[in-house]
Amino acid sequence: MPTKPDTESVAVLDADGGAGDGARQDVLMEVRDLQVHFGMRGGALARLTGRKKGAVKAVDGVDLTLRKGEVLGLVGESGSGKTTLGRTLLGLNRATGGSITYRGQDLAQLREGRLRPMRRMLQMVFQDPHASLNPAMTIRTAVGHPLRIHGLVKDDDEYDAKVTDALERVGLTPPERFLDKFPADLSGGQKQRAVLARAIIADPELLVADEPISMLDMSVRAKILQLMLDLKRDLDLTYVYVTHDLASAKFFCDTIAIMYLGRIVEIGPTDQVFSDPKHPYTKALLAAIPEPDPHRGVPRDLPRGEVPDAAQPPLGCSFHPRCPVALAGCGWEARDLRALLERRWLDLPPQEYAREKGLIGNLDVLSAPRLTTVALAPGKGHDSAELVEYLRQLREEASETEPREPFWRGVTTMREDGGQVVVEFAAPADPKLLPVVDSDVRVACHLYGESQA
């Protein structure tokens, strides 16, 4: 994959990104075209015959520049690859392609033995505080564990002093009260504080926090976020904040990367992304947040459906099946026709549903992924003329209703052929993450990118 254009665009951002205060800071970590693919083994039969089942592209070509002292938010729904990306930055998942440059070394290429010393500088805070502390270790043992692993202390006195200091920093005071407690004795908020103490005790540079507050009670969330801000200020930390919660990301992050199915679809300074979201997915996410203030409630237009299966991602732009403003080249395929028909049938009375379904022979031919040409057989007692007439009629109806159904933009031809109906779709194009004119935001969407490049 060509990485050159992206490097250039980053350079542009560096040059004129003076609006943000973090623009001139040193680069801490540079991620280029990072890929993390998980191979699927398939069923027992597939394993016996040695047939490969393909791969889930959890992270698929991500470019990031992490500056010192910055808080970068990775935001997306489950399955977007945000957690995998966060873990890969620390080498907890192996990259299958691309590079992660940190202190002149490529973490993606380092062997585990060479990587381990680096981890002192790169720490992680996990989502579930109840599961990330060993229940059999006292707080003294758990929080100080990194010191022992990396051999950072000479004797027990120094050990105790460091652990006490870390506990004080995270607000677990007086430390003597907590040193000999077990995780089970602590509340959720206190556990997360202990996890943070463990993460900072080895004096790291970068903290990857994976949903650090999502398992906590409403009343403590703000407290833990405040603590993280204090730690960042006092210890000169850089954060990667992985979350699905846009509201906390808006408050907490300097830069935000919106992820969808393994890719970054929009990235830029937080205030710009929130005040003027570009990608239809970002817009949808923002509109979906329930707002407690009744004066601000707005009627919602939610995108249909859910995040597709990452093992069989849609063609072109992964968001196109849910996108209200998709264009012809966004990657329309046979599966979208099935979804369209099923959506239509939902609203029909049973008799009409049965009649319309009867026109089509086997709906399952539409289920294969990545088909841009599909031959659809008519149902029993019907011929291809009726079927093609039915589809044309659907297209006709759609052209008169608002909001316009984007699916039909992607259909180039529908014709009869040998007793079947052949439907052809426009050639798919993958949107690239490109800078948007007059802003520091980059977005991967055909509505922007191409026309302005």
Next chain:
Amino acid sequence: MATTTAAAEAADAAGGEREPVLSVRDLRVWYGTERGPVRAVDGVTFDVRPGETLGLVGESGCGKSTLGRGVLGLTPTGTALSGVVDFKGTNLVGLPPKRLQKLRGPDLGLIFQEPMTRLNPLMKISEHFEEALRTHERKLSKTAIRERALEALRGMGIPPSRYNSYPHEFSGGMRQRIMIALALVLRPAFVVADEPTTALDVLVEAQIIKILADLRKNFDTALVLITHNLGIVAEACDRVAVMYAGHIVEQGDAREVFANPQHPYTKELLRSTISLSTTGLHYIPGSPPDLGRPLEGCRFAARCPVAMRGCEEHEPPEVVLAGGVRSACWHQALEADPSLGEELGKDGREPLAVKEISVADEA
């Protein structure tokens, strides 16, 4: 147009007060433990009318889920229930298990938190519906079952062509919609939804909330929606009840309560919610009290920013405020009836000395 419907709704709410489907009076649910009773729900009173959604909010450990299950009689053995749960003239508290069992399904429904684990992976969706409908309506023919099931599924946006699929073929959001369809196919008059969207993604959550909001229009179902997300309550509920330490401290019209919160706990809870308009972080110090110990006075007093000396010893009476909002706080009680002040004692109105709440006590 919009104003006339709003006016009609208002008239409906004010003038045409419908009989509650469910009236809960002074309900107590105590768990027996080795340390003695834990008063998870301690004297709760509320009504739910047909087609109305009541949101139940509060921190974890405030008794929300216990209340939801207690109402349906789904508490574990060793639990003591007292008070009245009046469902269409029958008191569910103390009803023999067999009679309660009969009511569950056709009259009382429950939607669980985790859609991923609540469907039997070995049964097709169609079999789930057949089982549910057969259990309660024996005489139903196979075609009638199919019709009823498809109608319920269609209402939740599940295509009829997926009727014979297995649970694993659906995504999390679809499974939750199937669960809701399963709960509604028997057309219960009253449903408890316990954190129905907590395990789901933002967009899917919003879709489910929309479905729940449409529910009251389409089915006239009375719904108690348990959640810790205040935004969801503001969007999907008609009324809201805020729970703290086994009590309902404030309840009333959802818009009214969120626009103009009265009880200090409601105010603090709203302030500590991180929303898109958040510009500063705010939090409630301390944590909810241990419900295993007998509690005196206002249970929120120790964390309350406006607590008075008397609050610690004297339990605040519930007062009805403008707009029908009910709040249990001494400040509002004194405003409504200054003579109540005598109860607080001589220095009762002096501000409570702020105790240092260390992190050691946080939630």
